[in-house]
Amino acid sequence: MKKQDIDALINLATRRNLVIPSYSAYGEMSGFYDLGPEGTRIRNNLVGAWRRYFIEGMGNVEIDTTIIGPEKVFEASGHLEKFFDYLVYCKDCKTSYRIDKVLEEYFESKGDRASIDALKHATAKDLDEMVKENNINCSKCGGTLGEAEPYNLMMQTSVGPKGAIKGYLRPETAQSIFLDFKKIFSAGGMKLPIGIGTFGKAFRNEISPRRMLIRLREFSQMELEYFFDAGASDITIDGKIVDDSFMSERINLLTVDDQLKGRSTKGTTIREALDSGVIPNRLFGYLVYKYLLFIRSIGFKDEVVRFRQALPEELPHYSKGNIDVEVSIDNRFEEITGIAYRTDFDLSNHQKHSGMDMSVSVDGKKVLPHVVEISIGVDRIFWTLLFNSHYFDEERGWDIMLLNKGIAPYEYGVFPLQKDEKLADMAKGIAERLKDKGVSAYYSGTGSIGKRYARADEVGVRNAITVDYQSLEDGTVTVRNIEDAKQVRKRAEEIS
Numbered sequence: 001m002k003k004q005d006i007d008a009l010i011n012l013a014t015r016r017n018l019v020i021p022s023y024s025a026y027g028e029m030s031g032f033y034d035l036g037p038e039g040t041r042i043r044n045n046l047v048g049a050w051r052r053y054f055i056e057g058m059g060n061v062e063i064d065t066t067i068i069g070p071e072k073v074f075e076a077s078g079h080l081e082k083f084f085d086y087l088v089y090c091k092d093c094k095t096s097y098r099i100d101k102v103l104e105e106y107f108e109s110k111g112d113r114a115s116i117d118a119l120k121h122a123t124a125k126d127l128d129e130m131v132k133e134n135n136i137n138c139s140k141c142g143g144t145l146g147e148a149e150p151y152n153l154m155m156q157t158s159v160g161p162k163g164a165i166k167g168y169l170r171p172e173t174a175q176s177i178f179l180d181f182k183k184i185f186s187a188g189g190m191k192l193p194i195g196i197g198t199f200g201k202a203f204r205n206e207i208s209p210r211r212m213l214i215r216l217r218e219f220s221q222m223e224l225e226y227f228f229d230a231g232a233s234d235i236t237i238d239g240k241i242v243d244d245s246f247m248s249e250r251i252n253l254l255t256v257d258d259q260l261k262g263r264s265t266k267g268t269t270i271r272e273a274l275d276s277g278v279i280p281n282r283l284f285g286y287l288v289y290k291y292l293l294f295i296r297s298i299g300f301k302d303e304v305v306r307f308r309q310a311l312p313e314e315l316p317h318y319s320k321g322n323i324d325v326e327v328s329i330d331n332r333f334e335e336i337t338g339i340a341y342r343t344d345f346d347l348s349n350h351q352k353h354s355g356m357d358m359s360v361s362v363d364g365k366k367v368l369p370h371v372v373e374i375s376i377g378v379d380r381i382f383w384t385l386l387f388n389s390h391y392f393d394e395e396r397g398w399d400i401m402l403l404n405k406g407i408a409p410y411e412y413g414v415f416p417l418q419k420d421e422k423l424a425d426m427a428k429g430i431a432e433r434l435k436d437k438g439v440s441a442y443y444s445g446t447g448s449i450g451k452r453y454a455r456a457d458e459v460g461v462r463n464a465i466t467v468d469y470q471s472l473e474d475g476t477v478t479v480r481n482i483e484d485a486k487q488v489r490k491r492a493e494e495i496s
Helices: 006-015 037-058 070-076 099-110 113-119 124-133 175-189 244-248 256-260 270-275 282-298 345-354 377-388 420-434 449-459 468-473
Strands: 019-021 033-036 068-070 084-089 094-099 150-153 153-158 164-169 193-203 218-226 250-254 266-271 305-309 320-330 332-343 359-363 365-367 371-377 389-393 399-401 412-416 441-443 464-468 474-482 487-491
Touching: 006 377, 006 389, 033 037, 037 193, 037 218, 037 282, 037 377, 068 070, 068 153, 070 164, 070 175, 070 345, 070 474, 084 099, 084 124, 084 359, 094 099, 099 113, 099 124, 113 124, 150 474, 175 193, 175 218, 175 345, 175 359, 175 371, 218 377, 244 270, 244 282, 250 256, 256 305, 256 487, 266 270, 270 474, 282 320, 282 332, 282 371, 282 377, 305 332, 320 377, 332 377, 371 377, 377 389, 399 449, 412 420, 412 449, 412 487, 420 441, 420 464, 420 468, 449 464, 468 474
Parallel strands: 250 305, 412 441, 412 464
Antiparallel strands: 019 033, 068 164, 084 094, 084 150, 153 164, 193 218, 218 371, 250 266, 305 320, 320 332, 332 371, 359 365, 389 399, 464 474, 474 487
């Protein structure tokens, strides 16, 4: 099998409607995409896997929160002041650019990794100098670019009949978790540590949305905020003390020192990363371990994943330690998840700005919990997983999407061999029985059997069940696996 490139994935995703440009009948609006039927099922399966690992699997809780917040929330969170990228305008045609990304693409074309790394901590002055030194002009008209200026990424809105209340669409899903924390903790009779998660939409008014689902203006996040007592010595997960066995797990780590010295990733144990200070505390290390198990379970191989320590200049305003989980896609690494030690930044700031006491009682003392966050970009993990699962099979003559069981859109496609009412009725019956058992399955009788196999393989359907004339005689069917396309004969009632 041949690994497919990003252009082949874009072709497949748009042709099969895994991904659909939003409102395209009126002209594409950059940074907004819909997911078609199979794309939605794959995305929902990813969310389901997240819930199994980080909500039910750790004894945590999940909440659903609003997407609009009043201005004061984002003043307290620091987003109004610090949540920005650098924008430049063409002096001639007024086209706008996110200049660090323009420079990144230029340096990539030159193979200049050192300059790409330098962009991660470049100031506005640094960016302006890079533009001049490399003669970067407007790609649209060739005009001269102006100076870099900070541009806040939040989308503003107005609330009420005359827009009396100034609000913003949330740039992350986390803030409602912090503001709801004390009520949930007290009403639920909880003990620290405890995680509160949420899945939903977030919005960033990106300067230059690009690379399909990598940089969007509307996107989905799965976030877990894990609240703990910074003075506690043990890690207790779902009422059980965690031993140190997780410390021996190895990750592909890229430290700050590695980046500054131009070194590549190296295999490192979680204990080594903790002892060196790259991982800021033991709970953070345990959540790195849980995340590693999660991404393996959904289909990522260790060799395409790295854990990159954020450079000091890259740290979000709330963070005292950040590791970005990055996946190789199209010969570059893209961030899919941020694991951050937020300390008590959010609770203390909301306590200060709102006047509400955010502390909780732990063994008779007031504690303002610290937080470790796992923030997963659903669209990015969806897109990078598709890329790393996409192959062309020369023998079959078509694309295949090798998605893991549980992540694939369907476990079974059920097909009658030919257009025959008896074959169709039996195939429909098998599909219905599987669905009644909670097994994902669908029926299709349209097109030749070869075309139906190809359509199933392209979107990652794990198995194809074919009902033929022997099936009518003895109740057996052929089951074809996506990985090797081999067929075995089984009794229909034995399939589950």
